[in-house]
Structure formats: structure tokens, C-alpha cells
Amino acid sequence: MEDKIIEISFGIIGYAGDAKGLAFEAISESKKGNIEKARNLIKESKEAIQKAHRYQTELIQNEAQGNKTEMSVILVHAQDHLMNAMNFQQLSEEFIDLYERLEEKAVQI
Template identity: 50%
Template structure:
């Protein structure tokens, strides 16, 4: 089970890193690269979510797991990564607007 938990943590971390990097690229005006990084974040989130879905499906089918602090940490990590990804998209859009306004002046 720990291996599965670490898969969620690792993919959540990858997603978060890609999302933060996407924000940084958008601050530099590199919007294409920012979009690529968001796609990378989406792929990592998809992998983590698939693992999470398997655990939930197993639970529904009667294969109960013992909830550990590590599992709770993994869930927290995934949810945080999902939120960072969502906010990254908003920041990128704001950076596009800010950069456009700054170019006009």
C-alpha cells in the first residue's frame, strides 16, 4: 500500500511543480511554454487521480484499506496539487493581461 501512496504523492508533487513553473514562464511572457507545463501538470494529476480512483473502487468493492497518516498526507498532497493547478491557470491569464497592458505603455 505504501508504494501506491507514494505514487499519489510523487505525481501530486510533479503536478504542483509543473504548475508553479507554468506561472513563472507566464510572468516572462512564455505563454506557449506555460501551456505545455499545464498539460504536464494535468498528466501528473491524471496519474495520481487514477491511483486514487482505484483505491476508492477497491473500497466500494469491499477491499478495505487501513487509513494511515501517510495516506491522509497523500490525499492532502493531491488536493493541494489540484488547487495549485487551477490557480496557475488563473495566474497565467492574469499575467497575459498584465503583460499586454504593460506593452501598451
């Protein structure tokens, strides 16, 4: 089971990292005025988060069936990556909205 936990942990880390990277790229694109591209990047970021969640759900279902998951630093690290990516994704959406509003104001001036 330990090998499976490591596999799941690295799945979470990988997809969460992808999601955070896409969200960061979305901020950069919105800063350049590419709002539509930024929104598409956030959509991709959310798809990556969903994949990470599937790994996490596997752990939760396993534990719900009575199979205790032994905690490891790698698993804690994976959960940390996932939560940080989710928070960063939400913050990125706020930045995109802000840059979009600034763009609209600039056009009005």
C-alpha cells in the same frame, strides 16, 4: 495489502508533487512573458494529476468492492498532496491568465 497502500500512497505523492512543481514553473514562465510555455507546463501538470488520480481511483474501486482501506498517515499525506496540487494548479492557471492580460495591456501602451 498494507504494502499496496504504501505503494499507492507514494504514487499519489510523487505524481502530485510533479504536478505542483510543473504548475509552479508555469507561473514563473508566465511571469517572464512565456505564456505558451506556461500553458504547456500546465498541460503537463494536468497529465501528472491524472496519473495520481489513477492511483486514487484504484483505492476507491477497491473499497467499493468491499475491501476496506486501512487509513494511515502516509495515505492521508498523499491525499493532502493531491488536493494541494489540484488547488495550486487551478490557481496557477489564474496567474497565467493574469500575466497574459498584463502582457497584452503593456503591448497596447
